[in-house]
Amino acid sequence: MNTDQIKGAAKEVAGKVQQKTGEVINSPEQQAKGAARQVEGNVQKNYGDAKENIKDATR
Template sequence: MNKDQVKGVGEQIKGKVNEALGKATHNPGKELKGDLQQAAGKVQKAYGDAKENAKDNVKRNAR
């Protein structure tokens, strides 16, 4: 697991918290912020996943 994967998951969690707070307090801005954080976290995690897959492929092909 690399830093982009960890940061991406962390951002997704923060986004879920903000979304829930926004819903609970009827604050659409906070809810939107949470949605955007979750989306950004998914993108960052996907980037980290791709880096990890590339690294694994290089290791496999080096054999």
């Protein structure tokens, strides 16, 4: 596991929490920010996965 995978997963979770909080307090802005953070985290996690796969393939 590399730092991109860990940071990406953390951003995904934080985004889910932010989105749900936005739903509870009826804030479309917070919902959108949370959804965007989830996407950002997913991209970073996938980048980390790809780096890990390349590293494994070159061994």
